[in-house]
Amino acid sequence: xxxxxxxxxxxxxxxxxxxxxxxxxxxxxxxxxxxxxxxxxxxxxxxxxxxxxxxxxxxxxxxxxxxxxxxxxxxxxxxxxxxxxxxxxxxxxxxxxxxxxxxxxxxxxxxxxxxxxxxxxxxxxxxxxxxxxxxxxxxxxxxxxxxxxxxxxxxxxxxxxxxxxxxxxxxxxxxxxxxxxxxxxxxxxxxxxxxxxxxxxxxxxxxxxxxxxxxxxxxxxxxxxxxxx
Numbered sequence: 274x275x276x277x278x279x280x281x282x283x284x285x286x287x288x289x290x291x292x293x294x295x296x297x298x299x300x301x302x303x304x305x306x307x308x309x310x311x312x313x314x315x316x317x318x319x320x321x322x323x324x325x326x327x328x329x330x331x332x333x334x335x336x337x338x339x340x341x342x343x344x345x346x347x348x349x350x351x352x353x354x355x356x357x358x359x360x361x362x363x364x365x366x367x368x369x370x371x372x373x374x375x376x377x378x379x380x381x382x383x384x385x386x387x388x389x390x391x392x393x394x395x396x397x398x399x400x401x402x403x404x405x406x407x408x409x410x411x412x413x414x415x416x417x418x419x420x421x422x423x424x425x426x427x428x429x430x431x432x433x434x435x436x437x438x439x440x441x442x443x444x445x446x447x448x449x450x451x452x453x454x455x456x457x458x459x460x461x462x463x464x465x466x467x468x469x470x471x472x473x474x475x476x477x478x479x480x481x482x483x484x485x486x487x488x489x490x491x492x493x494x495x496x497x498x499x500x501x502x
Contacts, residue, residue: 281451427460
């Protein structure tokens with residue numbers, strides 16, 4: 274029987290892509306740069322690739338935060354203070370939270386029956402600001418952020434550090450819900466958890482990463498959990 278549920282935050286509970294575009298557009302305008310579709314889309318691609326390198330242990334968090342802007346502005350032929358822009362962007366990002374459809378209702382329903390934990394690689398300052406502004410801290414028993422834990426998802430050490438903070442924790446009574454195959458699903462599987470891949474856009478699965486279950490809308494999770502009891 275499932276007792277413990279780990280939840281990813283970005284693009285699982287919060288619509289990160291929407292928040293990213295709004296925060297980046299504000300940042301660029303303050304720097305006198307027009308936030309064109311090309312720049313916004315290219316930033317998103319670069320940002321994702323840099324976080325993947327972090328998951329693989331090839332970059333540090335500090336390198337990711339700066340390199341994404343260095344690469345972007347080099348491509349578009351502009352000069353910038355990457356560190357300054359990164360800090361300004363994160364300030365704007367921390368101001369906005371936008372729920373994935375059904376996310377707040379899901380948290381309320383799940384919290385009545387399960388122990389809920391947030392498990393995120395996002396920056397502490399940004400994530401805590403958004404969590405607090407969204408008013409969802411009351412649904413969560415613990416918030417596990419990689420910057421504080423000292424390890425990133427999908428590393429086994431991240432999950433072991435989380436497990437150690439939960440009294441009477443048993444892996445067979447836990448699962449993780451997340452949108453990232455490489456971070457949430459691979460990490461959860463390697464840590465011995467059941468995994469639920471949130472795949473609202475119908476992404477292609479990967480042969481080397483097999484989730485225990487797949488859902489396409491958050492409303493599918495409660496019936497799935499009921500079937501496990």
